[in-house]
Amino acid sequence: MQRRSAVKNLAMALGGLASLPAWASGWTPDSIGHFSSLSLDEEALLGEIVGTIIPETTTPGAKSLKVHQFAMRMIRDCLGEPAQLLLTQGLTQADSLAQQTYTKVFTDCDAPQRMDVLSKMAISTDPTGKPFVDMIKKLTIQGYMNSEYYLVNVEKFTMAPGFYHGCVPVPKLAADGSR
Amino acid sequence: MSFLNIDSVKDRTFDAIVIGSGISGGWAAKELTGKGLRTLVLERGRDVKHITDYPTTMMQPWEFQHLGQLTKEMREANPIASRCYAFREDATHFFIKDNEHPYVQEKPFDWIRGYQVGGKSLMWARGTQRWSDFDFEGPARDGFAVDWPIRYADLAPWYSYVEKFAGISGNKDGIATLPDGEFLPPHEQSCVEKHFTDEMARHYNGTRPIIIGRCAHLTKPQPIHYQQGRAQCQNRSLCQRGCPYGGYFSSNSSTLPWAAKTGKMTLRPDSVVHSIIFDDRKNKATGVRVIDAHTKEMKEYYARIIFVNAACLNSNLVLLNSKSNRFPTGLGNDNGLLGKYVAFHNFRTTISAEHEGFQDTTTEGIRPNSSYIPRFRNVYKQETDFLRGYAAGFGSSRMTSVDTSAMGENLKSSLMQPKYGNWRVSSHMMGETIPKESNYVTLDSSLTDAWGIPQLKISVAYDDNDEKMIRDFHEQMSEMLTVAGFKNIETHDKPDKAPGLDIHEMGGVRMGKDPKTSMLNKWNQLHTCKNVFVTDGACMTSTSTQNPSLTFMAITARAADHAVKEMRKGLL
Numbered sequence: 004m005q006r007r008s009a010v011k012n013l014a015m016a017l018g019g020l021a022s023l024p025a026w027a028s029g030w031t032p033d034s035i036g037h038f039s040s041l042s043l044d045e046e047a048l049l050g051e052i053v054g055t056i057i058p059e060t061t062t063p064g065a066k067s068l069k070v071h072q073f074a075m076r077m078i079r080d081c082l083g084e085p086a087q088l089l090l091t092q093g094l095t096q097a098d099s100l101a102q103q104t105y106t107k108v109f110t111d112c113d114a115p116q117r118m119d120v121l122s123k124m125a126i127s128t129d130p131t132g133k134p135f136v137d138m139i140k141k142l143t144i145q146g147y148m149n150s151e152y153y154l155v156n157v158e159k160f161t162m163a164p165g166f167y168h169g170c171v172p173v174p175k176l177a178a179d180g181s182r
Numbered sequence: 183m184s185f186l187n188i189d190s191v192k193d194r195t196f197d198a199i200v201i202g203s204g205i206s207g208g209w210a211a212k213e214l215t216g217k218g219l220r221t222l223v224l225e226r227g228r229d230v231k232h233i234t235d236y237p238t239t240m241m242q243p244w245e246f247q248h249l250g251q252l253t254k255e256m257r258e259a260n261p262i263a264s265r266c267y268a269f270r271e272d273a274t275h276f277f278i279k280d281n282e283h284p285y286v287q288e289k290p291f292d293w294i295r296g297y298q299v300g301g302k303s304l305m306w307a308r309g310t311q312r313w314s315d316f317d318f319e320g321p322a323r324d325g326f327a328v329d330w331p332i333r334y335a336d337l338a339p340w341y342s343y344v345e346k347f348a349g350i351s352g353n354k355d356g357i358a359t360l361p362d363g364e365f366l367p368p369h370e371q372s373c374v375e376k377h378f379t380d381e382m383a384r385h386y387n388g389t390r391p392i393i394i395g396r397c398a399h400l401t402k403p404q405p406i407h408y409q410q411g412r413a414q415c416q417n418r419s420l421c422q423r424g425c426p427y428g429g430y431f432s433s434n435s436s437t438l439p440w441a442a443k444t445g446k447m448t449l450r451p452d453s454v455v456h457s458i459i460f461d462d463r464k465n466k467a468t469g470v471r472v473i474d475a476h477t478k479e480m481k482e483y484y485a486r487i488i489f490v491n492a493a494c495l496n497s498n499l500v501l502l503n504s505k506s507n508r509f510p511t512g513l514g515n516d517n518g519l520l521g522k523y524v525a526f527h528n529f530r531t532t533i534s535a536e537h538e539g540f541q542d543t544t545t546e547g548i549r550p551n552s553s554y555i556p557r558f559r560n561v562y563k564q565e566t567d568f569l570r571g572y573a574a575g576f577g578s579s580r581m582t583s584v585d586t587s588a589m590g591e592n593l594k595s596s597l598m599q600p601k602y603g604n605w606r607v608s609s610h611m612m613g614e615t616i617p618k619e620s621n622y623v624t625l626d627s628s629l630t631d632a633w634g635i636p637q638l639k640i641s642v643a644y645d646d647n648d649e650k651m652i653r654d655f656h657e658q659m660s661e662m663l664t665v666a667g668f669k670n671i672e673t674h675d676k677p678d679k680a681p682g683l684d685i686h687e688m689g690g691v692r693m694g695k696d697p698k699t700s701m702l703n704k705w706n707q708l709h710t711c712k713n714v715f716v717t718d719g720a721c722m723t724s725t726s727t728q729n730p731s732l733t734f735m736a737i738t739a740r741a742a743d744h745a746v747k748e749m750r751k752g753l754l
Binding site for chain 2: 056057058060062064073076080081082083114118122125144145146147148149150151153154157162163164166167168169170171172173
């Protein structure tokens with residue numbers, strides 16, 4: 004909301020900008036819309052996988068931030084056919100590995116079991132397991148770190164008004180090298 | 183038969199016609215209308231109204247489907263445009279698509295274009311350094327191209343004039359190669375950039391100054407900027423989307439609305455200029471042939487003076503295609519030089535390094551600018567085995583990284599705690615290239631575009647001088663970074679990066695003193711067709727090491743002033 008009030012204040016100050024078009028304040032994260040390149044079951048499975056990589060805790064995890072939808076979109080639109088094939092093969096493998104190990108599908112496994120399945124895939128030498136986990140993990144991290152939740156709450160991102168300070172002390176939290 | 187009047191010759195007659203609405207065309211429009219001339223501004227692309235037509239400008243980063251990345255389809259359909267750093271998900275709508283506007287690459291050349299009202303002034307990188315007499319006297323001193331017909335003193339008042347209106351931030355640095363201007367407050371250098379500045383001053387006795395870049399941002403708007411409806415730059419650094427605050431200079435936010443306010447401007451988007459009409463009897467240009475971008479219908483518009491501001495290579499194209507009995511090979515082309523001596527800026531290489539100091543400091547916020555290394559090579563005397571020199575951008579940031587080795591809650595908690603790494607700096611070279619007859623554009627004899635206009639054939643390449651300059655940049659910058667205590671110095675040359683991506687193409691219709699060796703006189707008039715003025719990059723005799731846009735603006739304002747004076751004297 005901050006950016007909207009910033010725009011409004013500016014508009015009032017200037018007069019000339021008072022007639023910002025409706026779209027200037029009309030965006031919501033949901034305006035991207037939802038699509039799926041997978042069946043409902045596969046999509047749910049992918050949701051559980053990204054949720055295993057970055058789980059819900061006291062803060063939202065990748066699944067509730069809909070990072071799996073971002074991952075599907077990136078695979079379909081930016082990465083292309085081989086990645087799409089790897090996605091569906093990897094999902095099948097996750098389920099069959101869960102069946103072999105725990106005699107139930109991935110989504111029925113508990114959290115440690117799910118982590119175990121993904122870890123096994125990540126060190127497997129077949130052409131699907133590791134490339135699949137690497138791809139989904141990378142997209143999960145990318146989607147999570149670029150989500151509204153992360154950018155606003157962790158990065159303290161505000162679009163405007165902006166500023167630049169060329170030389171400030173690193174935040175106090177960084178005493179151990181982190182912030 | 184009243185309908186005849188609707189499109190009568192009278193209705194298609196103006197005092198002046200400006201071809202192109204980008205950074206120089208916008209200035210031509212503003213100056214000519216400001217002096218009372220009824221002016222037609224022709225733009226081949228669609229209309230883009232300030233604010234209203236910037237559809238992505240207020241989008242948050244997470245609102246982009248692909249977080250700014252291009253889709254595979256977009257990338258594959260546009261291999262040329264995709265190589266441009268600004269052709270990203272948030273701004274593809276301001277770039278032409280490869281298949282719609284074909285051209286012939288006799289040698290590889292990535293021609294980046296923005297066909298819309300405002301042209302590339304919407305997406306430019308906004309560096310605005312004045313040129314100096316080291317640039318205007320360069321060809322005469324070093325013996326290449328031809329002597330410029332003007333000197334810095336001719337342009338200085340016009341630099342001031344356009345700087346005050348456009349709003350240029352910068353510091354008065356007192357550097358001979360980079361004259362000071364009318365500046366708004368400068369952006370800040372980071373502590374590592376300041377460190378580099380200080381170390382260079384110490385080690386090279388002030389001969390290699392490093393400054394904050396001068397750029398077209400309203401760091402502190404003045405009344406003239408508020409009158410344009412512009413406001414302070416918000417440091418979003420999302421300029422390529424169009425700025426709703428008018429925080430940076432564009433034709434859309436500044437010169438065009440100013441011209442419109444006079445009531446003298448007729449802006450006609452979707453108007454592809456075919457050629458300039460030359461009247462053999464009157465021995466001057468009388469107008470412009472325009473093809474409607476959608477209906478493909480051809481119409482003629484008439485005026486006493488014509489400003490050609492189609493952006494360098496398209497200005498060449500329009501003139502080459504303006505054939506008449508008097509000028510069978512293109513308007514004003516008695517000497518056969520039209521389209522030749524095209525040059526550009528060599529942006530092929532970069533260098534990066536790290537600093538292990540300054541661990542307790544970082545930057546905060548965003549700066550739509552970087553530091554700048556003015557030309558220091560071959561300035562007062564020839565020091566190297568190549569001609570001319572290079573400037574460079576210089577930026578810095580504190581690196582952060584996250585540990586992504588784990589999965590689950592451990593991964594999540596490390597994502598919440600990015601670690602600070604070293605300071606990282608990088609610099610990109612901006613080298614002056616030498617205008618040569620062998621670097622030229624011409625019209626293809628058989629291929630045409632969708633409007634029946636011959637395709638432009640581009641034959642422009644690096645030469646040995648450029649290769650030597652790249653090596654020198656690597657050597658000198660490595661030395662400079664080493665002196666200042668930087669580590670992990672890495673050079674990154676891309677020998678297969680074609681010219682063009684610098685988007686600083688210049689020449690083809692060069693200025694000069696002698697009609698035998700140049701196309702334009704010192705007022706940017708075609709020597710042999712005085713009522714046609716060329717004031718965009720096409721007019722440049724040599725390319726300097728500085729960003730050229732500010733010089734296009736100043737030259738345009740100066741030429742427009744001269745044009746109107748000559749008109750009033752009855753000479754045009």
